Amino acid sequence: MDALLTRRRFVVAGVSAAGGLAISVASPALAGAITKAPWGDDAPRGQRDEVNAFVAVEADNRVVIRVAKSEMGQGVMTSLAMIVAEELECRLDDVQVEYASPHRNLIDGAPYGRMGTGGSSSVRRSREALQQAGASARARLIAAAARRWDIAPAACVARDGAVWREPSAQKFSYGELAAEAATIALDAEPAIKTPDRFKLIGTAVKRFDTPVKVTGEAQFGIDTRLPGMVYAAVAQCPVFGGKLAGYDESAIRGRRGFLAVVPVEGGVAVVADRFWRAREALAALPIRWDFGAAATADSETFRAEYKAALRGPMVNAVARGDGAGRFAGAARVVEAVYEAPHLAHAPMEPLNATAHWRPDRIDVWMGTQFPEDAIQLAASVGGVDPKNVYLHNAFLGGGFGRRAVNDELRQAVQISRALGKPVKLIWTREEDIQHDRYRPQAAIAMRAALGADGLPTALDFKTAVGSITRSLGWGKVENGVEPSAVEGLANVPYKVEALNVDVRLKNTHVPVMFWRSVGSSQNAFAVESFIDELAHAAGKDAYAFRRALLADRSDFLNVLDTLAKKGEWGRRMPAGSAQGIAIHESFGTIVGEIVEVTVRAGGEVKVDRVVACVDCGHVVNPLHVAMQIESGVMYGLTAALFGQITIRDGRVEQSNFHDYEIARMADAPAIETHLALSGGGKWGGIGEPGTPPIAPAIANAVFAATGKRIRSLPLKNTSLGA
Amino acid sequence: MIILSINGRRFELDIEPETPMLWVLRDEIGFTGTKFGCGAGLCGACTIHVDGAAVRSCQLAAGDAAGKAIVTIEGLGAERLHAVQRAWIEHDVPQCGYCQSGQIMAAASLIAGKPDPTDADIDAEMTNICRCGTYPRIRAAVRRAAELART
Numbered sequence: 001m002d003a004l005l006t007r008r009r010f011v012v013a014g015v016s017a018a019g020g021l022a023i024s025v026a027s028p029a030l031a032g033a034i035t036k037a038p039w040g041d042d043a044p045r046g047q048r049d050e051v052n053a054f055v056a057v058e059a060d061n062r063v064v065i066r067v068a069k070s071e072m073g074q075g076v077m078t079s080l081a082m083i084v085a086e087e088l089e090c091r092l093d094d095v096q097v098e099y100a101s102p103h104r105n106l107i108d109g110a111p112y113g114r115m116g117t118g119g120s121s122s123v124r125r126s127r128e129a130l131q132q133a134g135a136s137a138r139a140r141l142i143a144a145a146a147r148r149w150d151i152a153p154a155a156c157v158a159r160d161g162a163v164w165r166e167p168s169a170q171k172f173s174y175g176e177l178a179a180e181a182a183t184i185a186l187d188a189e190p191a192i193k194t195p196d197r198f199k200l201i202g203t204a205v206k207r208f209d210t211p212v213k214v215t216g217e218a219q220f221g222i223d224t225r226l227p228g229m230v231y232a233a234v235a236q237c238p239v240f241g242g243k244l245a246g247y248d249e250s251a252i253r254g255r256r257g258f259l260a261v262v263p264v265e266g267g268v269a270v271v272a273d274r275f276w277r278a279r280e281a282l283a284a285l286p287i288r289w290d291f292g293a294a295a296t297a298d299s300e301t302f303r304a305e306y307k308a309a310l311r312g313p314m315v316n317a318v319a320r321g322d323g324a325g326r327f328a329g330a331a332r333v334v335e336a337v338y339e340a341p342h343l344a345h346a347p348m349e350p351l352n353a354t355a356h357w358r359p360d361r362i363d364v365w366m367g368t369q370f371p372e373d374a375i376q377l378a379a380s381v382g383g384v385d386p387k388n389v390y391l392h393n394a395f396l397g398g399g400f401g402r403r404a405v406n407d408e409l410r411q412a413v414q415i416s417r418a419l420g421k422p423v424k425l426i427w428t429r430e431e432d433i434q435h436d437r438y439r440p441q442a443a444i445a446m447r448a449a450l451g452a453d454g455l456p457t458a459l460d461f462k463t464a465v466g467s468i469t470r471s472l473g474w475g476k477v478e479n480g481v482e483p484s485a486v487e488g489l490a491n492v493p494y495k496v497e498a499l500n501v502d503v504r505l506k507n508t509h510v511p512v513m514f515w516r517s518v519g520s521s522q523n524a525f526a527v528e529s530f531i532d533e534l535a536h537a538a539g540k541d542a543y544a545f546r547r548a549l550l551a552d553r554s555d556f557l558n559v560l561d562t563l564a565k566k567g568e569w570g571r572r573m574p575a576g577s578a579q580g581i582a583i584h585e586s587f588g589t590i591v592g593e594i595v596e597v598t599v600r601a602g603g604e605v606k607v608d609r610v611v612a613c614v615d616c617g618h619v620v621n622p623l624h625v626a627m628q629i630e631s632g633v634m635y636g637l638t639a640a641l642f643g644q645i646t647i648r649d650g651r652v653e654q655s656n657f658h659d660y661e662i663a664r665m666a667d668a669p670a671i672e673t674h675l676a677l678s679g680g681g682k683w684g685g686i687g688e689p690g691t692p693p694i695a696p697a698i699a700n701a702v703f704a705a706t707g708k709r710i711r712s713l714p715l716k717n718t719s720l721g722a
Numbered sequence: 723m724i725i726l727s728i729n730g731r732r733f734e735l736d737i738e739p740e741t742p743m744l745w746v747l748r749d750e751i752g753f754t755g756t757k758f759g760c761g762a763g764l765c766g767a768c769t770i771h772v773d774g775a776a777v778r779s780c781q782l783a784a785g786d787a788a789g790k791a792i793v794t795i796e797g798l799g800a801e802r803l804h805a806v807q808r809a810w811i812e813h814d815v816p817q818c819g820y821c822q823s824g825q826i827m828a829a830a831s832l833i834a835g836k837p838d839p840t841d842a843d844i845d846a847e848m849t850n851i852c853r854c855g856t857y858p859r860i861r862a863a864v865r866r867a868a869e870l871a872r873t
Contacts, residue, residue, distance in 0.1 A: 216755020
């Protein structure tokens, strides 16, 4: 305890020392703002001094703000709390943040709305409700004070965690008022602030979760330890869709710590008193698989099939203008086919879940993007009423879409139920790489009719790609057009007289899912590379060419012009180096990126610098925006340079970071983020939009440096050596 | 019995000598700040100090760690936050945070050996993987940590 107190003092000192150095306004509220275990209180309404479901004020004036989204690195536990605090008029020093309880959301009329985290939507979809929660709490605290003083609420002012009777110095702290405020019903909900009145929103508050993440204290799902807990390691059928055919338990029965072999969804688990012993025993367990029908499938065949599908029947997603006429009368037609491979998410924390099944209650500790779905899944697998499932969501060691479904939880509940003990199941990295639900493989055919001035008059895009909806078993796709399959194609911003987009959803046995920026991850590569090709075909500068096609999009132009200026577009580059540019809108946000690459003599591509410009409308926290752009850039850079999952004999060939390579420090460029905000009613997402432009920007720079056009990712597959 | 010295404390453990230190720390002792990332010495999430040097603990057998001074993230800043931890806070490094214990242990070892590391030193010695892409901030924070440690 002493050490902890000492540590906290130093955290505070470190923060104030940082104020003048970092770009951020020093946030006063770092130490203790988030405890090492983020999961909140499952107590139903009224058990604490809460003003409403989002805000509780303790007697010591600590303001507990509940965040109903998962913290996976994007900073929601800080930014969403800031939105509440903006209206609440409390001091950030007093704020403590915890997760809202998904159990309570289930039994108490969904006070938190939908708690899933994905689609770069946390701010976009909950800002108004969070402002309202803060404003409502403030109004009731004021009403409670006014009642005590027997004056009109309008004569009271809420500021710095207290209600003041101005102009006197009389006040009641929020802690003194909370219990009474909770009983007050307002005649009408107060109006929320418009952006021009924000004081906190828009400032660079440091993240609340940093202190517990530099000491190793932050609790991830994998760190769960329970009395009597046992550990499970799992092996899943190497070929997707295959089945467990048998195993020889006698080969491992006498091993130290061995407890049981339990067949689970997709494979078989070995349970022992320690994870290492479980994993070693699993490696020694003879397992027989029935690989099923897909055991001969491979990526090269898929590649040929996707490309062939581009020439087969398709479903129309967009048909605007007289495309046939434009192509017939074109001065020139340009065509190209782009290809994108399967990609694994590979979050740093391997999938894991700890489940404690009892006949009438299940407790789960894990990090999940969708805690409500996790409750339903545990309930269904465990045969327990969902109302008796308690999900203790931890910090997520990366999400990127992988933690949107809860494959690991299903297995953990199966094992805990079989043994009647709390079980921590951990997937090894090999299981993670080989049993992901991947970014779909795709082939995308692009065609443009160019006028005499070199500008396109018609664009025609066709994509053949796996359906995420079908792969997840979420039912059939309406009209055969999955929105994510055509995002970035159907909403291409460039002005042309005719646009046609066709899609063919084609799944293989390889499971596919949402991967950071989803359809835009491959479609932006195709569109922004192709636009670059058209610019070169027209003999025009890639920035000026885009400008000409975006003349009626002031938001895009603002981003593009700011980007060109900040990124020093067109500056002289040394031999072997070049710039590339790309711009893309996804999740309501426009991001443009200029990259500078050097292609070394051996053909190795080094990205030296990335300048990004962002229009997300409004910004809650510019520090978070910069961090998410850096993150999105690095995630996309890894994929562009190295990323591919390939299939041979029906199974994934890669298994760990030696063959599923991830960019490291030496690969990392300098990254700058600039804002060109359009404001108004626009609130865009920020977790994903940094990713789509980076692959085409790099590929375009490589073309500028070498004359070689990259139409298939990753770049490492193209020989760029002299 | 294997006798280990971890963060200045002595532990007597009845374990197989080939058990990787990663799992000894996490499951036997409960020092969960050291993270499992790959189990193959590829990512560095499990980096600890062994006699002052950064070591990937998933590749170090408990039997080989006996008699050596082991420090984990829990021991690095126990009395007072280490210069690297303070620099990490100043430069807002962590996102998901999962790899950061290992990054911090690697950085602490780097600046102990090279009090004024160059970019090339940082590229060569900071080889741990971060999927959130915090590398540019880590680079700045390593520099700042070196500065803090020198003053």
